[in-house]
Amino acid sequence: MKQTIGYVAIVVEDYDEAIQFYVDQLGFNLIEDIPIEDQNKRWVMVAPGGATESKLLLARAVGEEQASRIGNQTGGRVFLFLHTDDFWRDYNAYKNKGTSYLTLLEKES
Numbered sequence: 001m002k003q004t005i006g007y008v009a010i011v012v013e014d015y016d017e018a019i020q021f022y023v024d025q026l027g028f029n030l031i032e033d034i035p036i037e038d039q040n041k042r043w044v045m046v047a048p049g050g051a052t053e054s055k056l057l058l059a060r061a062v063g064e065e066q067a068s069r070i071g072n073q074t075g076g077r078v079f080l081f082l083h084t085d086d087f088w089r090d091y092n093a094y095k096n097k098g099t100s101y102l103t104l105l106e107k108e109s
Helices: 015-025 062-069 087-096 101-107
Strands: 005-014 029-036 042-049 057-062
Touching: 015 029, 015 042, 015 062, 042 087
Parallel strands: 005 057
Antiparallel strands: 029 042, 042 057
C-alpha cells in the first residue's frame, strides 16, 4: 500500500498576505483559491514548483487560540524543509527578492 501526505495546514493571519509570501516571495504555485461563502473562509493551497504530492493548505486563524499559533505551530522547531535540485539558484533568487533566511523565520513568527 502506498501512502503519501497530501496537505499540511499552516495557520495564517490573512489569506492574501500568505499567498503573496508563498507565491510572490518563494515562487510557489497557487494551486487553489476557492471561496467557502457560508463559512467566510477560503480553500487556499500552494505548492513549490514541481511538487506532485504534498501541498500547503493556508488556513486563516479563527479565534484567539488559533491566532496564537501563527508563526509558532511547532513550538519553535523547524517545521518544513524545502528540497531543491539547485540550492544556490534558489538561494540567490530568494536573496534577489530580498528574502533571506531571517526574513523567512520572521515571516512565520
